[in-house]
Structure formats: C-alpha cells, structure tokens
Amino acid sequence: MKYKDTLNLGKTKFPMRGSLPKTEPERQAKWYANDLYHERLTQNETKPHFNLHDGPPYANGNIHLGHALNKISKDIIVRYKNMTGFYAPYVPGWDTHGLPIEQQLTKAGHDRKSMPKYAWRNLARDFALEQVKKQRQDFKRLGVLADWDKPYITLQPEFEAAQIRVFGDMADKGYIFKGAKPVYWSWSSESALAEAEIEYHDIESTSLFYANRVKDGKGILDNNTYLIVWTTTPFTITASRGITLGPDFEYAVVQPANDDRKFVVAAGLLAESAERFGWNDYEVVATHLGKELDRITAQHPWDQNVEELVMNADHVTLDSGTGLVHTAPGFGEDDYNVGKAYGLPADVTVDAKGFMTSEAGPDLEGKFYDDVVDIVIDKLKRANLWMATEKITHSYPFDWRTKKPIIWRAVPQWFASVDQFRQDILDQIDQVNFYPEWGKKRLYNMIRDRGDWVISRQRVWGVPLPIFYAEDGTAILDRDIIEHIAQLFEKHGSNYWFEHSAQELLPEGYTNEHSPNGEFTKEEDIMDVWFDSGSSWNGVLNTRSELDYPADVYLEGSDQYRGWFNSSLITSVAVNGVAPYKNVISQGFTMDQNGNKMSKSLGNTISPLEVADKMGIEILRLWTVTVDTSADMPVSNDILKQVSESYRKIRNTLRFLLANTTDFNPETDSVAYDDLAAHDQYFYTLLNELVKDVRQAYDTYQFKAVFNRLINFINVDLSAFYLDIAKDVVYVEAPTGHVRRSMQTVFYKTLLDLVKLLLPILPHTAEEVWEYLPHENEAFAYLADMPEVENLTGAEELLARWHQFMKLRDSVNKALEQARVNELIGKNSEAALTLFVTDEQEALLNSLNADVRLILMTSQLHVYPANQAENATDYDGFLINVAHAKGAVSPRDRMYHEDLGADPAFPELSKHEAEIIREFYPEALEEGFE
Numbered sequence: 061m062k063y064k065d066t067l068n069l070g071k072t073k074f075p076m077r078g079s080l081p082k083t084e085p086e087r088q089a090k091w092y093a094n095d096l097y098h099e100r101l102t103q104n105e106t107k108p109h110f111n112l113h114d115g116p117p118y119a120n121g122n123i124h125l126g127h128a129l130n131k132i133s134k135d136i137i138v139r140y141k142n143m144t145g146f147y148a149p150y151v152p153g154w155d156t157h158g159l160p161i162e163q164q165l166t167k168a169g170h171d172r173k174s175m176p177k178y179a180w181r182n183l184a185r186d187f188a189l190e191q192v193k194k195q196r197q198d199f200k201r202l203g204v205l206a207d208w209d210k211p212y213i214t215l216q217p218e219f220e221a222a223q224i225r226v227f228g229d230m231a232d233k234g235y236i237f238k239g240a241k242p243v244y245w246s247w248s249s250e251s252a253l254a255e256a257e258i259e260y261h262d263i264e265s266t267s268l269f270y271a272n273r274v275k276d277g278k279g280i281l282d283n284n285t286y287l288i289v290w291t292t293t294p295f296t297i298t299a300s301r302g303i304t305l306g307p308d309f310e311y312a313v314v315q316p317a318n319d320d321r322k323f324v325v326a327a328g329l330l331a332e333s334a335e336r337f338g339w340n341d342y343e344v345v346a347t348h349l350g351k352e353l354d355r356i357t358a359q360h361p362w363d364q365n366v367e368e369l370v371m372n373a374d375h376v377t378l379d380s381g382t383g384l385v386h387t388a389p390g391f392g393e394d395d396y397n398v399g400k401a402y403g404l405p406a407d408v409t410v411d412a413k414g415f416m417t418s419e420a421g422p423d424l425e426g427k428f429y430d431d432v433v434d435i436v437i438d439k440l441k442r443a444n445l446w447m448a449t450e451k452i453t454h455s456y457p458f459d460w461r462t463k464k465p466i467i468w469r470a471v472p473q474w475f476a477s478v479d480q481f482r483q484d485i486l487d488q489i490d491q492v493n494f495y496p497e498w499g500k501k502r503l504y505n506m507i508r509d510r511g512d513w514v515i516s517r518q519r520v521w522g523v524p525l526p527i528f529y530a531e532d533g534t535a536i537l538d539r540d541i542i543e544h545i546a547q548l549f550e551k552h553g554s555n556y557w558f559e560h561s562a563q564e565l566l567p568e569g570y571t572n573e574h575s576p577n578g579e580f581t582k583e584e585d586i587m588d589v590w591f592d593s594g595s596s597w598n599g600v601l602n603t604r605s606e607l608d609y610p611a612d613v614y615l616e617g618s619d620q621y622r623g624w625f626n627s628s629l630i631t632s633v634a635v636n637g638v639a640p641y642k643n644v645i646s647q648g649f650t651m652d653q654n655g656n657k658m659s660k661s662l663g664n665t666i667s668p669l670e671v672a673d674k675m676g677i678e679i680l681r682l683w684t685v686t687v688d689t690s691a692d693m694p695v696s697n698d699i700l701k702q703v704s705e706s707y708r709k710i711r712n713t714l715r716f717l718l719a720n721t722t723d724f725n726p727e728t729d730s731v732a733y734d735d736l737a738a739h740d741q742y743f744y745t746l747l748n749e750l751v752k753d754v755r756q757a758y759d760t761y762q763f764k765a766v767f768n769r770l771i772n773f774i775n776v777d778l779s780a781f782y783l784d785i786a787k788d789v790v791y792v793e794a795p796t797g798h799v800r801r802s803m804q805t806v807f808y809k810t811l812l813d814l815v816k817l818l819l820p821i822l823p824h825t826a827e828e829v830w831e832y833l834p835h836e837n838e839a840f841a842y843l844a845d846m847p848e849v850e851n852l853t854g855a856e857e858l859l860a861r862w863h864q865f866m867k868l869r870d871s872v873n874k875a876l877e878q879a880r881v882n883e884l885i886g887k888n889s890e891a892a893l894t895l896f897v898t899d900e901q902e903a904l905l906n907s908l909n910a911d912v913r914l915i916l917m918t919s920q921l922h923v924y925p926a927n928q929a930e931n932a933t934d935y936d937g938f939l940i941n942v943a944h945a946k947g948a949v950s951p952r953d954r955m956y957h958e959d960l961g962a963d964p965a966f967p968e969l970s971k972h973e974a975e976i977i978r979e980f981y982p983e984a985l986e987e988g989f990e
Contacts, residue, residue, distance in 0.1 A: 061987045063952045066977055067791045068800070070719030074832050078711060080676020084824045088203065091827075091840075097205045100142050100842055101149055101606070110146035112137055113601060113611035113641070114206075115624045116153035116214060116593050119191035120160050123198040125650045125658065125695065126617060128668035132684045133647065133763065134615055135204040139820040140758045143846045149606045152199065153212040153596065156188035157522040158589040159249050159461050177520050178558040184521040185215055185555075198669060203677050203823050205842075212600045214592045220523050221550035222599035223592060227526065228542035229635040235477045236515075238535060240406055242389075242396045243514045245469035247414030247429075248462040251518040252473050254588050255510065256623040259460040262453055266433050267292045269336065269382065269447040270440045271323065272303060272358035272368055280352060285313060285322045287358055287370070288333070288447055290381035292454070293391065293467075294436040295429040298409040298420040302369045302387035303358060304398050305350035306376035309383055313348070317341035324353075326383025333382055336448050350376075361445050363421070373398040390470040393511065406470040412518065414467065429467065474516035474525055474585065481634060482507065488629065488639040495645045495761050496690040503621050503629070503644075513630065515588045522586030523549075524557040528566065529581045530574030541566065557582070594627025597640035610638060613761075615645040645761050647689040653696035666695060678822050679704050685767040685821050706771060710818065711825060713774050716783060717811040718832050720790045724804040726835050729796075733852065737802040738910035742862045743782045744806050745855050746773075747813060752849045754817050763821075770817060778810070785915055792953045794976045812836075813847040861907055868901070871935035872916050878933075879942040889955050892920035892946060896929035896939035919945035919956035951989075 091097075112134055117127055134150065141148035161184050162172065172180050196208055212219060230236050244253040271286035287303055305311065310327040316339040325333045327347060334342060353370050360366035368387075375394045376385050389399030390406040399406060409420040416424045416432060423439075424432055440446035457466050478485070485507050494500040516525060526545040528536040544567050548556050557565065562580040571578065601609035610632070616624055625644055632640035651657060652664040659665065671680045683703045687693035736744060750773050757765035786803060793800040812833070819826035819841050830841035838844045852858075872893065879885045893916060897905065905912055905923065913921035932939040945956035952973055961967040963974035965985060977984050 061981070061984045062990050066952065066981050066984065068720075068723070068793075068795050069791060070716065070722070072715060072719040072722055072832060074715050074718050074829065076712065076715060078676060078678070078707075078825065078828075080678050080824065081673050083828070084203065084672070084677055085201070087824050087827055088200065091205065094839070096840055096842060097150075097207065099840075100205075101147060103843060104142060104145075104147040107145050107147045109608050110141040110148040111601070111608045111611045112141075112148070112150060112613040112615065113596065113607075114151060114153045115614060115616040115620065116155035116212070116596065117195065118158070118160065119154045119156045119188045119195060119213075120164065121191065121194075123195055123668060125666055125668055127195075127199075128202055128680060129647060129650060129684055129689065130616065131199050131202055131204050132681050133645075133689065135202070135206075135823075136681075136685070136763060136820040137613065137615070137761065139205070139823065139842065140846070143816065143819065143842070143844070144755070144758075145845070147606075150204075150206040151210070151212060151600060151604060151607060152196075152204075152206045152208065153600065154188075154192045154195070154214065155589060155593050156185075156192070156213055156215045157586070157592055159251070159519060159521075161187055161191075162519065162521050163461070172520060176558070178555050180520055181555050181558060188215060189213075201669060201672055201677060203681065205823075212596065212604075214523075214589075214596075214599075215553075217550050217553040218603060219596075219599040220554045221546040222603055223523055223587070223595040224526050224542060224546040224549055226595040226598050226631050226635055227587070227591070228539055228546065230476060230631070231537040231542065232539045233634065235480055235634055236474065236537060237477060238472060238474050239512075240470045240472050241475070241512070241514075242392055242406070242468040242470040243473055244457060244466045245412075245471070246459040246462065246464065246466050247410075247412065248459055248464035249519070250412045252471070252514050252516060253459060253466065254514060254590055256590050256626065257460050258457045258466070260455045261458050261465075263456045263465065264451055264453050265292045265456070266294060267450045267452050268294050268297075268437065268440070269449075270297075270361060271321075271445045271447055272361060273445075274356060275359045275367060276357040278356050280348060281313065281324070281356060282322075284320070285324060286445075287324045287384050288337075288382045289384045289386040291386040292452065294433045295410065295416065295420075296388040296391040297361060297386065297436055298416065298424060299388040299390050299407045300360060300368060300386050301366065301389055301404045301407065302371050302395075302399060302402065304371045304373045304376055304385040304387045304395075305353060306374070306378075306383065307349070307351040307354070307372040309350045309376070309378065310347050311350060311353065311383065312344045313346040314339065315343045315345050317343075324384065326378055328378045329381070329383050336450075361443055362439050369402055369404060371398050371402050373401075392468045396470060408470050410467060410469060412471075430465075473514045474527070474583075476513040476515050476591075476630065476634070478507070478510055478512050478630060484637060485629060485633045488633050488637075492639050492641060493643045495643065499618075499621065499644055499646050503625060506622055506626060507629070510626075513588075513627075515591050516583075516585040517588055519586055520558075522589060523554050523592060525583045525585050525587055526557075527583040528562055529583070530572050531577060531579050532574045534572075534574040536572060536580075541570070590623060590627040591631070593624050594631045597628055597632050598635070601640070609640065611641045613643045613645060614641040615647070618646040618648055621646065643761075648692040651692050651694050653694045653699060655692075655694065666697070666700075671700065675700060675704055676824075678824050679707055681821055681823075682707050682710075682767075685763040688764055707822075707825075709779075710771070710774060710822070713778060713783075714811065714814065714825075714829050717807050717814075718829065720786070721804055721808045721811060723795065724801070724808055726805075726808050729801050729804065730808075731798065731802045731805045735798075735802070736805065737799060738908050739782075739785065739915055740802045740806045742858065742910075743777070744809065745852055745858055746777050747806070747810055748850050748852055748855065749859070750777075751813055751817070751847045755846065755849065758820070766817075766821070770814075774814075782806075785917055788914055788917070788953065788955070792973075795980055797976075815841055816844055816846050861904060864904055865908060867936070868895075868904075868938055869916060871938040872940060874935050875933065875940040875942050876918075884942065885944055888917045889919050889949075890945055891918040892922070892943045892956075893918045894922045894924065894932070894941040894943070896924050896926045896932050896941070898926050901926075901938070919947075920958075 138148050138150040165183055246253050269290050271288050274281045274285045311324050312327040312330050314323050350372055354372050356370040358368045387395045389396045389404050390408040409417050410429050411417050414429050416427050418425050459466055489504050526542050562582040601607045628640045753769050754766055789803045815826045815829050826841045885891045929939045932941045947956045947958035948960050950957055957970040959971045962971035966974040
C-alpha cells in the first residue's frame, strides 16, 4: 500500500477550466428548456412582490457594452430578490418609434414622401420588430432571465392605447395646450425636439456687434444715438423685434472723438467696448439705468417697416457683449418670454429645413441659415451699423440622432404643461430613494428649472396625437373622443389613424358646434417618443397582472435623468399624483482604459458578444460588479483579463471545496455548531458575517461592495487562513472522524452559501457547481433561497477573541518568515515554535479551546510564561522563538514527530497516524507500505 492511499485527497470531476464560451449557451438552453424563469416565479407566487421596471432600449442594431451593463445589473437584482423571498418578475421592453428607424429606412433606399404614411409606417414596424428579435437573442446570451416571450414593445396596440389614455387624462386636467413658443428645432430631422434629445458640442461661431438707431428716445435719448447690441446668431437679426436691458444696470451714453454719433453700452462693459470698437478717445455724456430706457424704440438695421422695442428683463448679464441683448422672440426662450410680456410677435424667418423664408428679405430668401453671415455683415456695413466681428468657441445644442446643430424656432406645437403641477412633481421626488444620492438633487433641479414639454413631432413613425380640429380650427380635446381613439388603437393599432379620415375615426354621429358642416380634420403630428416610454408605467405596470405600480426600481444610465426618469415622473404625477418608482438607480458610462468615451470611430469599443465568444459572459458579468457603476467606468481587454483572474480564483476555490466534500452527506455527517472544533466554529461565524454583509450590500444595490466582500473573504479568510490549515485535517485525519467531519461541515456550508451568494452575478458557474451537489433537493441553484443570517449565541465575543488571536498569528508568520531568511527552516512544518506569553495572552489562548499548533501550521508548539523567555524576539508585543523541529518527518502527513514508530507495525508513522491506519486501513497491516 502507498501512503497516499491512506490520505483523503479531494477528488471531483468539476473541471478546473470553465470553457465558458462553449458551456454557457448549453446551460442557457437548459434553463429555457425547463422554463426556469417561470418555475422560480411559480415557487414565489404567494410571496411579497418586487418589481424592477425595465427601461426600454431603442430597437436599432446589436447591443453594446452599455446595454450589457444595464441588463446584467437588472438581472442581478431580480435574481437576488427572487432568492430572498419576493415574487420578482422581469418584463423586458423595447422603444420602437422615432427618427433613427426612419433614417435606417431612408438609407435602405425608401422614400418617405413617395408613399402613403401608413405604408411607410408598415416598413418601420417590420424593421423595428426585426431589431427586437436580434437584440432579444443578444440579451439572452448575457445570461439574463426574463419573460422574453412576452416583452412589452411601444408599438404594441395595447401599449399605444394605454399611452393615449395618459394623454387623455392630462388633456382632461388642462395640461395639454398648443402654442408657438420657440422650441429646439432640428432642421436635419425637420422636427421639434425635447431637452432629452439634445446633446452639446463646442462650436466656433461668428459674433456680431452692431448698432440700432434710436427712433423714439422718449425725451431721454436723441435720434443720433445708437444702441449697440451683440448676437452669436447673425441670421436671427432678420427677426429681431426688440433690445433687452438689465433694469438695474447702469448704461453709458458715449461720444467717441472720431464719430459724430453717440452710442449706448453698459457702463460696466465700457472699457472693453471702447477697445473693441477703437474708441481711443471718448466722452461719457450721460448715464441711465436700464429701467429709465424702458420702452424707447429703435429702428431695425435694414427693415424700415420694423420698429424695435427696448425692454427690461433679468436674464441680461454683464458677463460678455455690451449689456444690450438683441431680441428675436421667434428664436429663443428668453427672447420669447420677454417679448410676450411686452406684446411683441414671435416672427420666424427660417423654414423647417433651415432655409431663410421670404420674410427674411429678397437677398436672404432661400439661403441656408448658417450661410448668410457674410450677407448680414455686408448689409450692416452698408448701413454703417456694423461695429465689430469676433469668433467665439462655445457649447451649442445638437440633435443627438443626426449630430447636427439645432436652432430655436417658434412654430405651433403641442405642449404638456409642467408649470401647473411642478411643485407636485418636486414633492414626489422627495419620496424617492436615489442610488447614488446625488441623483435626487440632479432630477429635482432639472424639474425645477425645465420649461413646458413640447410633445409634438413633425414625423411619421410614432403614436399620433389624438387631436381633431373643427372647421374653424378649434382643437377638440374631448376625453370621450380620446378614449374612443384609445379603443380603436387597442383593437387595430395606431396605423388606423393614418389609414382613415377624421370622419371615420370620430364616433358615429359626432357633431361639434364649431363645425356646422360636419367637417373635421385630424392632427398629423406624432408624439415625442419620450411620451411613449414615459407612459410605460401605464402601458406595462398597470396592464400586466404580474406587475405593480409604482415600481420598486427604475435602473438606467445617468443620461435618463433628463430622459426616461424625467418623462415617466411627469406623466405619472400628472395623472395619479405619485412618482412611478420608489427607488432610482443610475449608472455611468463605459469608457476605455484611458478614460475616453467609447466610439466606433476611435476603434476603442468592446462588443459584449465578442467577450462572450472569447472569454465567456461570466467574465463580463463579474466585471459589472468590480466597478463603481455610479460613475463612468473603464473597461478594456486588459481589464477583463484581470477580472478573469478573479474568476479563476473563485472557480478554483469552489472546486477545492467540492473536492473535499464529495464523501460528505450533510444530512448524516453534519456536526452541530456548538460541537464544531474551535477553528471551525470561528470560521462558521466569519461565514455568517459574510452572509450578513453581502445581503446588506445586495439590498442597497451596492454591487461593488458585494464583490469586494466576497473576493476578500475568498482570498483572505478562506485561502490565506482556513484552507491553508485545512489540508492537515481533511487530508490526514480519520475519514469519518469528528475532527474531519467538523471541518467538512463548515466546508459544505461555505460552498453552499458562496454558490447562492454568487449566483446573481455568476449564474452559469453557480448552476455548474450545483450539479455536483447531489444532496440538494432543488433541480437548479436558482430555485434555492439565499442563505439566512443566523443568530449565533456569543458570536460577537467569539469574533473578538479570535481577532486578538489573529494578531498573534500575524506575528508568528513574521517570525517564521525571518527564520526562513536565516535559513533555519524552509516550510512552516519544519518549525518548532515557542511562545512566551503574558497572563493575558495565556488567557486568550486558553479561551479559544483550540488546537493552536494546527492553526499556526508548525510541527511543534511550546508555550511558557513570559518571564521564562530565552532567545525570544519581540514581534509586535509577542515574544517568539523559532527553532528547527525535533524528530523526523512522517512520509504521510509531512510533519515532524518525536514519536515515530510508537506503533511497531508502522515505524515511519506517528502514534496518532498509526491509530487512524489500524482503524480505517487494516489491510496495511498485511501489505505494509511501499
């Protein structure tokens, strides 16, 4: 017989290598074949509900890393909640209307204007559903369990009907109105845009300083005085109708020595104005407050039929310019507001495609708005009104889809009022928990400062605004009519609107006093797509029986504070007075390892599907919990390789625990907590603390804290301590003896708890391990429950004692390392350790009731009072002496013993080992050892 045949060497068929790219799809197929998603829900159907509402990604193209981060994070939450006593369904969704799909159709060669709207919409619908199908497969490859066969899609008739009902409720409360306020206008999309559809880029613009001659100075200024204004949008001078001043600013009337005209600029900006305009010698002939110049009139620079009004408003600053702001009410929000207050028209001189209209004048008509700068400058120079031209770089809004700059443009649009119930929204924000906490202030400030929401779009692919017009142009926003349309959409889909006339859409026999001839027309604009997704609380949460409203959690990227978080909040509070969510989790964006935003043009993108094919999706899932998702986070192939090392450590640890519990039956071999060996009881208590900390981190959505606590436990508590001493027990001790069964009890408990705690993050690996646990009743690990925190009597005092002992262990390790440096020993097993202890230290060792030699991993240990110390070294308050162990090495346990041969039948073994051999391997008496 060989000595190794008497050792309990761990064995398992669980592979060291995961071969994840191959095994993950196979495992996922098994999940779906057994309908694991619904199986878990059925198991939980009588439990409290938890609802994470999925924000719909846009159905366009394969998923990217941001999609993966989002969906994996949601999957982690839902899996955890289902395993902790909640009924937690996960209904995925898609946003399918809007411009990007129309652009894809155009690129494919389809001409929107050459076909009926309903035909174009049918093409868009087919394209959207193909994208949904493609993305659904991508999401499933991430290991995300969801109701993939019954998702919500914003083009579904039932969703569109629910959206129409939200609109109807808001209209019934007077929150929907039509106006001609300036809105973000995308000439590249030919549509109004909402704030959420805007992104900002730095651009270089031409800024002009020019003069307006006073026409009626009201006895304060004469007609030879000129008001110098400043603009960064020269094309808007065509619609300039006023000049705005700060009421409490002081304005100087300046007489330059080289000009017979007088000019007005803010006194606080006079010095830089003089330098800019070349006034080397000038005289201030008078000063006036802005409020004193209110309602003076000036002549438009070239249109003699237009008189410009001097106005006062608080938005004027002295940060730049001249303190006199050129005001075109049709081209800016501040301009519009002050113009409205003074009764000015909001004239617009640019058409939907960005070209100047006839109202701009014959020399400008038909030219693109951004190409008229030189013409405008020339007109000002010919009128002797040009003062200066400068180039400035500043942040400017762009259409986030076309990546083209927008303009502000006042055209008739439909708006949802925010101002009427703004305080109600702000009050509801205070009732919501935000992760991270700064999200609350961010959303609060956005709602506090935002204007009314422009909800109409001049496009085709979307949900139509259910509005009719009478013969005299009166808009019909009747609740019953809107409900009638909702029912039509529920039955036929919103294409019905474009396939039928207004008369066919209205209820049979409908009349209206504003249409004596019974003629009606219908609105051709569609709703902002943010109204689509912003109505999902009604289209999904209120219509799916397994879901609840409000949702427990919304989780999306931080850009959704101005998007989905925002629009959902407005519509929900408008209709029901409550926020649609109880908790909001926001995540940053993925960056490359140098902190650059990922983009195809830079070549620094990483496809989650490529990661799945090369490394396994478990690596990407694990990366998700290694980073602080509340901020922008780096990811690269090198970073993922580092994550794969952590995965390998986790996998090998689980494999070791499996290998050393294959002969352990938890039903018959377990040792009660109070009967565990001292070191096992200590580790059992550490494991209980781990369960408490990890569950708390999961409960507060702190995924990085989950990872840090788990990996620290595996690396430090397990590998560097418990598993280090374990081989001297599980390999060497009697197979069914108490000492070994005690440690195996804790091994099995540790393995089971780790598998469950890791499952939300690494479901493929957890399920793989589960297949090697024949004593567990559940067919899948996901059908098991999370480990509970146990109330262990005396746990706090036990941990405190062992915390002190671990300080001694650290000191011993330092002493052993020094002995190695001095070439006194090699391995720890070659050491004979002597501790000279104080009364307090002796009491600590006695209180542990532990095999201290085993824990310190030396062959021999001696303990004496500190006053007997000889040749001892002080290591952090502990007197320690290290010598080479006495006796000889046993070939079986590799430790030094002084009692080898105590049993004559086994001359190379210690007495304890010989007793094990006689009881468990009697054949060795006949065969002997090689």
